[in-house]
Every structure is written in C-alpha cells, then in structure tokens.
Amino acid sequence: MPPRTTRHPRRRTDGLSPERIVDAAVEILDAEGEDGLTFRRLADLLVTGPGAIYHHVANKGELLVAATETILASATSVASVDGLREEDAVRTVALAVFDAIDAHPWVGAQLANPLQPAMVRLFESIGRQVRALGVPEAALFTSTSALTNYILGVGGLNAANARAVENTNRTDVLVTVSAAWANLDPDEYPFTRDVAQQMREHDDRTQFLDGIDLILAGIGALGRSS
Structure with missing residues (x-):
C-alpha cells in the first residue's frame, strides 16, 4: 500500500x-x-x-485608509489639470468624488473622519480653488467646508438611496414617490406637491452639479465684495 x-x-x-x-x-x-x-x-x-x-x-484601520486613498487619488488630483478655471476645477473634483462614492458606497463613511488622509487631501484641493477665487481669508474655512460638506453629504445620500432601491428600476421608484408627493394634503404640503413633477424628472448628477453652482455663486459673491 x-x-x-x-x-x-x-x-x-x-x-x-x-x-x-x-x-x-x-x-x-x-x-x-x-x-x-x-x-x-x-x-x-x-x-x-x-x-x-x-x-x-498593520490592522484593518490602516487598510481602510489605504483603500480610501486608492479610490480617491484620481478624484483629488483632477483639480491640478492645467488650464482649468477655479470653478471648473471644483466641479470636476466634486463630480469625481460623487461618482467614486456612488461606485464605492463605503468610501462616504471613511471620508466623515476629518483625519482621514483622503479627506484632508479633498479639503486641501477644494480649499486651494476657493482661495484662488479671491474669497476673504476669514471666509475661507466656511466656504471650503460648505462645498466639502455638500459633496460628501449629497454623495453619501445618493449612494444610500441607490442601495435602498437596489434591484429596483429607478424610474419606477421616482414615479411612485412623485405620485405620493402629488397626492399629499395641499394645505400641509403645498411646496412638496408643486415640485413633485420636478422630482420625478430630475437627474441625480445634474442636480448635484446645480447645487455646486449655487454654492459657487455665493462664494463668488464673497470674492467680489472683498
């Protein structure tokens, strides 16, 4: 044998x-x-x-830091492209981060930590463009925070919504929610009823960039008034 x-x-x-x-x-x-x-x-x-x-x-925390940096590396570097206006650089970075969180939902939670290296790089990238817009020194932190918080907040919410309706047709979800809004009590929810159709027809990425433009308009006004 x-x-x-x-x-x-x-x-x-x-x-x-x-x-x-x-x-x-x-x-x-x-x-x-x-x-x-x-x-x-x-x-x-x-x-x-x-x-x-x-x-x-060394540990899971170190691994999460490295994974987050890998995903966000290209997003935070796009602002350095030669020839981009400051506003366009902000839009480019914002959309890159939005798409990164959409593709990798776990990234949003990691960026909630202000000591996360990728978060610091994002803040630095946005802040440099805000400073170049001529914003007064005293308003730099608030202006940069407003943009950064909007990017992360909307990006994270979009990713959460996508997970909540996973395996469900997005158009069907919007139709259902829009119809529910349109049928709300007109005395208690007049505004929500009025925009129900807009909610049904909106595009997430377009709406996200529109919000960036609203914030940039306010930041631009700060620069012009200085």
Whole structure:
C-alpha cells in the first residue's frame, strides 16, 4: 500500500504587495461593505495566510485608509489639470468624488473622519480653488467646508438611496414617490406637491452639479465684495 501523503492548503506562489492587498480589500468592501472586510476573508481571497498580510498592513484601520486613498487619488488630483478655471476645477473634483462614492458606497463613511488622509487631501484641493477665487481669508474655512460638506453629504445620500432601491428600476421608484408627493394634503404640503413633477424628472448628477453652482455663486459673491 503506497504511503499516504499530506495535503497542504493552496497558497500563492507569487509575492504579495501592498497594492495587491488593497485591491483585494476594495473588492471585498464593494461586495460586502466594511463589516465584510476581515483579514481572514482577505487571506481567503488572496489565497494566503493572515500573517502574510500583516507583514504589509498593520490592522484593518490602516487598510481602510489605504483603500480610501486608492479610490480617491484620481478624484483629488483632477483639480491640478492645467488650464482649468477655479470653478471648473471644483466641479470636476466634486463630480469625481460623487461618482467614486456612488461606485464605492463605503468610501462616504471613511471620508466623515476629518483625519482621514483622503479627506484632508479633498479639503486641501477644494480649499486651494476657493482661495484662488479671491474669497476673504476669514471666509475661507466656511466656504471650503460648505462645498466639502455638500459633496460628501449629497454623495453619501445618493449612494444610500441607490442601495435602498437596489434591484429596483429607478424610474419606477421616482414615479411612485412623485405620485405620493402629488397626492399629499395641499394645505400641509403645498411646496412638496408643486415640485413633485420636478422630482420625478430630475437627474441625480445634474442636480448635484446645480447645487455646486449655487454654492459657487455665493462664494463668488464673497470674492467680489472683498
């Protein structure tokens, strides 16, 4: 009878790298959210042991920071494109972040932390454009915060709404909500009834940029009055 052989679990033969680990983490985060990201789950996906991952990444918090920076890196760098007017640079960054949160909903929660490096870079990117608009020094923080909070707030809300109606046709949802608004009590909800049709026909990205333009108009007025 031939001797029994010991079967060893499958292991990667190619070396791990921080980039490969972060890419795998993003894959898990996109599919399962932050709660689904564990070093055991990551090790399974990478076909390795948790110890090999700890060699490159100290803990889950560090991994989330790196994953967030990877997703936001291109979004926060677009403002440096030569030839862009300050307003257009803000719109470009804003839309890039909006789309990033839409594609990776977990990013929104990470950017709520003011110490998150990607958040600091976003604030810096927006702030430089606001300063270039000639806003008075005393109004720089408030103006930049208004834009940043709007970008993150609307981006996060849009992503949450998308998850809430996942596997449901967006047009059908808007039709249903619009009809419900139109049938509200006219004495208690006159405004909501009046805009019900606009809500039904709106485009999320277009409305988002319209909001950016409203804020920029107010910021521009600050610059002109200085």
